[in-house]
Amino acid sequence: MTNSSxxxxxxxxxxxxxxxxxTEEQAVIGLFSExxxxxxxxxxxxxxxxxxAEEIVQEGFLQxxxxxxxxxxxxxxxxxxxxxxxxxxxxxxxxxxxxxAACDGAATAIDQSLNPEELLVEAQRRQKLQAxxxxxxxQDRYCVCLRAEGLRYRDIADILGISLGAxxxxxxxxxxxxxxxxxxx
Amino acid sequence: MPQQNSHLxxxxxxxxxxDELPRRRHLLVQNHLATCSTCQxxxxxxxxVAANFIQSYLSTFDRPATLADSTAAARLRVRLAxxxxxxxxxxxxxxxxxxxxxxxxxxxxxSHQLRSSFxxxxxxxxxxxxxxxxxxxxxxxxxASQQQQIPESLKQAVLAEYGVNSASNAAYEVDFLITxxxxxxxxxxxxxxxxxxxxxxxxxxxxALEDRLHQLVCNGDLDLSTAQHEIATNWVAAYKxxxxxxxxx
Numbered sequence: 001m002t003n004s005s006x007x008x009x010x011x012x013x014x015x016x017x018x019x020x021x022x023t024e025e026q027a028v029i030g031l032f033s034e035x036x037x038x039x040x041x042x043x044x045x046x047x048x049x050x051x052x053a054e055e056i057v058q059e060g061f062l063q064x065x066x067x068x069x070x071x072x073x074x075x076x077x078x079x080x081x082x083x084x085x086x087x088x089x090x091x092x093x094x095x096x097x098x099x100x101a102a103c104d105g106a107a108t109a110i111d112q113s114l115n116p117e118e119l120l121v122e123a124q125r126r127q128k129l130q131a132x133x134x135x136x137x138x139q140d141r142y143c144v145c146l147r148a149e150g151l152r153y154r155d156i157a158d159i160l161g162i163s164l165g166a167x168x169x170x171x172x173x174x175x176x177x178x179x180x181x182x183x184x185x
Numbered sequence: 186m187p188q189q190n191s192h193l194x195x196x197x198x199x200x201x202x203x204d205e206l207p208r209r210r211h212l213l214v215q216n217h218l219a220t221c222s223t224c225q226x227x228x229x230x231x232x233x234v235a236a237n238f239i240q241s242y243l244s245t246f247d248r249p250a251t252l253a254d255s256t257a258a259a260r261l262r263v264r265l266a267x268x269x270x271x272x273x274x275x276x277x278x279x280x281x282x283x284x285x286x287x288x289x290x291x292x293x294x295x296s297h298q299l300r301s302s303f304x305x306x307x308x309x310x311x312x313x314x315x316x317x318x319x320x321x322x323x324x325x326x327x328x329a330s331q332q333q334q335i336p337e338s339l340k341q342a343v344l345a346e347y348g349v350n351s352a353s354n355a356a357y358e359v360d361f362l363i364t365x366x367x368x369x370x371x372x373x374x375x376x377x378x379x380x381x382x383x384x385x386x387x388x389x390x391x392x393a394l395e396d397r398l399h400q401l402v403c404n405g406d407l408d409l410s411t412a413q414h415e416i417a418t419n420w421v422a423a424y425k426x427x428x429x430x431x432x433x434x
Contacts, residue, residue: 025265032261033254041246050251058261065265122244129241148242153205165196168205172195179234 024068031077032061038149039085045133045145046089048096056092060085079155082146086159132181136174143167144174193217198228199235255389307386308419309377313346314362316417317375321368327403333365335376343376358388362420363413364395367402385432386421394424401427 036057043053063084064077133141139160146156153167162170193201193214200206201214218224252260267286340359349357357378363369379388398416401407407427415423 025262028265029258029262032258036254036257037247041243044246054251054257058257058264061261062264062268065268125241126245129238129245144238145242147203148239153200153203164205168196168200171199175199175231175234175238176195178238179230182234182237 024065027068027077028061028065031064031081035078035081039082042082042145042149043085043089045141046093048089048092052092053089056085056088059088076155079151079158082149082151082155083159086142128181129178132174132178136177140170140174143170144178147171192221192227193224195227195231198224198231202228202232202235255387258389259387307380308421309362309379310347313374314377315374316362316413317370317372318363318368318413319365319370323402323409326366326368326399326409333361333371335359335361335371339371339373339376342373344378346373347378349378360388360391363417364399366395366399367412367416368409369413386424390424391420394420394428397428398423 039057039060040050040053043056044050048056060081064081067080068074133145136144139162142160143156143162146159151159153164156162156167157164160167197206197210197214201211201218204211206214218228264286267282343359344357357380359376360379361369361371362375362377365371369375379391394416398407398412402409402412415426
């Protein structure tokens, strides 16, 4: 997550003010503006629609607001919000599977401003990545996507409930598979 | 731990590149890499694969969001306001709040009439909010933070003055016309309910203008009284003049 240390410093400043109601809202909105797009990207890797991804991220920040209002820990809030959105996305996916609802996935969204050749290259690149991600075990997929969002290994380990060593080995496996797919093209 | 004649594992190389190794192991890997060309090549290859993955990941999933940033933030603000705990005397109405909140959201989303009223508040009514300043000099404005909290009672008075009912007030920020950073006073004559939802001219855009004017005044490029006059007269025109002639996204 780029600028996460700057975010943390901003939050420290905002949360240390005496008017807690004001600062909690400001902290949540500040963090939302920094992390909305990384969270949307990550949630989209679950194969959810853009609309559902937006709802999940909004719900995640509502939960963050309530978390702060209840006076819970304010340590590492970026990691906290990724964990909450990860769990919300899993629940949503589970509900969708049970009701056989279709997820539009990420395959439909390609920048229509590209010319036909660029569109083809872009589509191939996306298909290759999605094929690799689909072939990975779920845990490896989450791990490598969280790493792509810049999360530290300890945050990834917290979110997925695994050890630091498991994070490291999972990333090695995923990159090896990605490298093989690269060579096959 | 790497032995003298063995090579580093991919896990070590990747963790080293990500600065995730404990300090002692980091130093060991660093020393090994300094003298082992095989591991240097492998580390470079892993870096390349990881960088390619991130590039593919971003280009695949970084698609335009369904809502503009300002709209998404405004929507979250409304939901935060709705989820704040109600005063104790209103607990018995608590069960109705989600219904009222949903109705409010739908109303905000669909009501052309209400949207029109947002647009009316892009700039304040000059009769009600002509702008008022504190007797501060340029050096006072520039040396210390002039941020001011607006008392809740004053906010309510401003909302009432503009006829914003309590069900809609979460969609507004009671804002200073002349910001305290430019010597604006916390007076009802300098406050108005500015809509979060209005695009493109909303509270976030005005914040950018306020920052720019403060910078110009403090750099000596603009007279304080001129900045106060221009933002009070028509802040949209001032934005086009001092920030960008283009309409913000």
